[in-house]
Structures are given as C-alpha cells and as structure tokens.
Amino acid sequence: MQPIPNISIVLPLFNEVENLQALYDALVPVVESLHSNYEIIFVDDGSRDGSFDVVKQLHQQNNKVRGLSFSRNYGHQTALMAGLQHSIGEVVITMDADLQHPPALLPVLYDEWKKGFDIVNTRRLEVEGVSWFKKWTSKKYYQLLNFLSDIPIEPASADFRLMSRKAVNAFIELPERDRFTRGLVRWMGFQQTFVDYKAHARFAGQSKYSLLKMLRFGLDGIVSFSSRPLRLSFYVGLIVFLLGCIYTIFAIIQFFKGDTVQGWASILVSVLIIGGVTLLSLGIIGEYIARIFHEVKQRPLYFIKEEVGVSNQKDQS
C-alpha cells in the first residue's frame, strides 16, 4: 500500500494528444518541487485521437501517473468530477490539459493552502490567443449570470483551482448531473480565496468547447443556480396581460362606436407578441423540466472503459 499522496493533479482531456507530453514535462518538475509524493490523474473524456495511449506510456515511465478513460465523451465538467472522485491526495489541483493554466502557478496556490484556505480559485487576467467574440460573450454571460443568480460567480474564473481534501469530499457529495463546477464550488462555502494569473494560448490544437457545448454549459450555469428566469417569464406574461386588458377596453369602445373594420396591424402585432412570450415562457419552463428529468433518472454520471494505476485505489464511479 502506497502512502497517501500529498498532492493530486486532476487533468480532464478530450483529444489532446499533441499536448500531453509537453504538459507532463512542464508539470512534473513543479509538482516535485512541492512534494515528492504526488499523483497525476488524467481523465480521458472519450478522446478519439489516441490520447489515452500517451497516458498509458506516461504511466509506464512514472507510476505516479494515473489514468481513467471514459466510455464516451461526457463533457469536461463530468471528467472533473471523475478525477476528483478518484483523487486521494491531501490537496487536489484541477487544471486544463492544454497548458493554458500555467504549472508555474502551482506553488502560489499551494502557499495559499498552507495559509489555511480550503479552496484557492484562480482568475484570468488576460488570455492570449482567444477571439474577441469568446472574450466578449464570456464577459456578458457572467454579467447575466450574476444578475440572475443568488450566489456571486466570479467572471473569468476557469476550472483551475486547488481544493483541500475536506473541500473535495464535500464537492463529490453533490450528486447533480448537469454540473457547473465553478458555481458549485462558490456555493459550497469554506475558506476561499483568489489568485490572478495570465492565461497562455493553447499549446496545440483547437478549443474543445464548440459553440453548442458553450451554450449548453452557459445554460447549465443559469438554470442550476437561479429560478429567476421562471419569475421573469411570469412578470413578462403579466405585463403582456395588462397591456392586453387595456387594449381590450379600447377595442370594446371602438366596437360600440361602430368603428371596427380597421385593425390588421394591431391584430398581427398582438398575435406575434403573445405567441412569442408564450413560446419563450414554455421554453424556459422546458429547460427546468429537462433538468428535473435528467436528475430523476438517476443514471450514473459516467462509465469508465479503461484505467491505469487507479484500480488499487478507491472506486466511486
């Protein structure tokens, strides 16, 4: 039985074959400088480019490298959860596998943990090599999210953070399916702090968050942290209803005046607005119901196809 590692590094990855060796080479000296007893957990989220073969090679070289391979692509947030569930270190650090999160920051995070923080979050100051569209949509999204949500969620926060064993144990007790990790972590409480860093451009390859995945992720953030959209749709419905009442009075007066032939434009406009508001509200309700549906099915979060170096440890999948 190996001693419990002091540090676990959790790295979700999806088709990152060109990045893994460089990531490993950059990461290991930094982690070793912090503590000789560590584990590096790669969670392969259904890659189709042979990423897991590289993970297996790295495990051959260094048995502190561990790997899980999902049966298909479940998404970054689920891969994070799997990595945290399989980690056994006293301190767990999650980061991206594309070298956008600089390993050089790890000693800073570790120092904050030593000061007594359970969760050390990070905040991007600048991002190299990211389109203005992504930066702009991200900024506007966090404004909207913070307007709607009851708990503050820091803009420019990625899933690059350190958590103590206590915080990780709490996090993996949260059973929800549509996971918005940065919100859940804020929601958990504990002693939290922030560290700023400059994000680099991706080492190789393209972003694995397609527009559709980003949209879904964004919706998860809003719907799982706020019921305010439901209330807003009620208010919009109320306003349209009141306007409708006023217009009804106007229409009755016109009727008694015998002046009822005109009105093509007003009928069209009211049909379109009422139709639009109804569909929008149904859509909002639908989003919540879909998530309730996901939850009640109680399916496991993921299935593991293959693993290296973790089978002798606890298995919670």
Ligand code: UDP
């Ligand atoms: N990722 C994943 N599953 C996915 C999409 C992304 O595990 O379905 C991983 C990806 O390999 C990377 C991290 O999540 O390690 C962040 O993704 P990416 O760098 O593509 O996002 P961006 O930095 O562009 O927001």
Ligand code: MG
């Ligand atoms: Mg990235």
